[in-house]
Amino acid sequence: MLVIGLKGFACNANPLFKGEAILKILVVSDIHYPDRRADIPDLSSFIEKSDLIFATGDFTCAEVLDYLKSFKKQVVAVHGNADDPFLKTTLPENLTVEVKNVKIGLYHGSGTPIRIASRVKNIFDCQLDAYIFGHTHIPLNKLINGKLFFNPGTISGFRSSLGMLYIDSGNIRGEIIRLSSHIMGV
Template sequence: MPTRLLITADTHLPKRAKALPEELWQQVERADVVVHAGDWVDVALLDELEERSRRLVGVHGNNDHGVLRERLPLVAEAEIEGVRLGVVHETGDKQGRERRCDAAYPHLDVLVFGHSHIPWDTTTQGGLRLLNPGSPTDRRRQPHCTYLTAVAADGALHDVTLHRLPPRQGR
């Protein structure tokens, strides 16, 4: 049975925004699994996502401290519809990323990461798919705030879609 995924990272609440965009909450309601690749900043978001999502797979990031580091791992792994999924916050510089990730995660099919706020979708020579959803709240040097959706089915990831959020009105 296909499993719908919502993939996000670098929410930085409440530093970069007071709340997640409503569109993202709508996707949380639709998703079977929510994946968060770190930099939550506020434990209240973790609590709310745990409450509102069917299943949550998340890690802490470099801006997460205290309770977030106690409750979230540095690396998370899950098998979803035969897809071996890993989640980390940082993978290092984009130069050499694919080689490093192949070496570090040879047992995975997909590795979701954050940190850069830059959307990324490549497949390494070893066949590992690397996904970064960007950020739904802090676009930095990107033209849009973003997140990803995907469907896991029959041992593969399908319909990976980068969603651009409209500009926020105020803060």
């Protein structure tokens, strides 16, 4: 199931998942297939361990999104600046979701890495618990004033990485997972 938000931003978060167990969310960004990768990376072992997938854009083509959806997990996705016109018209630029009482904003990002956290926060017109983004290809897992700012990095470079978010009892924490280049085919 693909969750698509509104084309403009609304602060009405879509509620996803309720219950007591720790929820695991795979976060991917900046795959850049086929522009910077010869293949779509095999993410099956990470997807199978997660309950939900967040994707923050720069798939480049819809084939990557189709691959993520093929695992029958909910996919929450926004488009990036390098995505093809189909993805830019199908996916929103930003959206919010609520997962187990945690309000989360997703946005690809823009501009330089300098002050990107404040730019990402300013995209949203309400207070969120976590801001998930990509664009810079630089992993970030940082609490700023009690809010999580999380960028999983890129899967298309020498220092490939992705992220996992863990939500439990209204709290969210992130983990950056570095990937070896021979596994990722780069």
